[in-house]
Amino acid sequence: TNNEIILAIETSCDETAVAILKNGTELLANIVASQIESHKRFGGVVPEIASRHHVEAITVVIDEALEKAEMTMDDITAIAVTEGPGLVGALLVGVNAAKALAFAHDKPLVGVHHIAGHIYANRLVKEMNFPLLSLVVSGGHTELVYMKEHGDFEVIGETRDDAAGEAYDKVARALSLPYPGGPHIDRLAHEGKATLNLPRAWLESDSYDFSFSGLKSAVINVLHNAKQRGETIKDEDLAASFQESVVEVLVNKTVKAAKEYEVKQVLLAGGVAANKGLRKQLEESFKTIDCELIIPPLSLCTDNAAMIAAAGSIAYQKGKFATYELNANPGLSL
């Protein structure tokens, strides 16, 4: 048959994920084995623990994906794998598994950038219409990416310090909430009122860059000062105020860039795309401009291999194959 079947592997952080994708958009299997429970008590991802879990899980998850898709390796056209960025020891497990599979079954190999993957999660929802802009907000990244065509990424803005998700996780930690804290802050924010006046880092007026560490420090200061004065601030109100500040800057810069670059679509990507406040505010703002907003379902926003398969499919179509020299690259740029 002429069907293109991509098996993709993602192990850049704390999820061991394998997906099988037919003809670029038809998802046949999407297995994600999360390690969150093992990292929770450390308040963050412990790299050594992550690597060890990936080693234990990877073949099981590959078999599970093949079983789910009712396929064998003979049915697979090519193997795609996240080559970076991420934790080197974690990435290595996926890269080595992919190379072993490609070698043993004589299949072409494709390396995928993790952020390209997050952006291409949108292709599983809707056909991409160029030029487009993607707001990538995850635990490790906050970027505005402009795309003229498939595989062409121009980062027009990025965080100068903490990523949005990182700020969420740090604020959550200050409130003694479990890791990862983003969803907890999101939940609390909806029960509270944005009564505190927290800073918004707009930076230079012509910049699409972001900064969240000042905001995070402001939250920690507010907590500290209240404690010293014996006052109490409701966690809900603090969460709501923090969330309002983050969302306002993200949405504002995204809308401004969408207009300036005259894009046809804006794609939301990354784990923080799960944020209800962000989704709502973006939807609200895009009602007024002539640009389509695409927000993937939650399962495609957080780390998964379906998105790596979607990006891998484009790379495969373009003939961008990797050799067996493919290596984990923790600092890979887009």
Ligand code: KG4
């Ligand atoms: O994309 P992702 O799964 O992993 C990375 O590549 O980083 O993103 C994880 C991040 C974490 O920081 C987590 O707290 C955040 O996404 N996150 C959220 C929400 N759900 C996940 N942040 C805010 N609100 C949420 N609902």
Ligand code: ZN
């Ligand atoms: Zn990610």
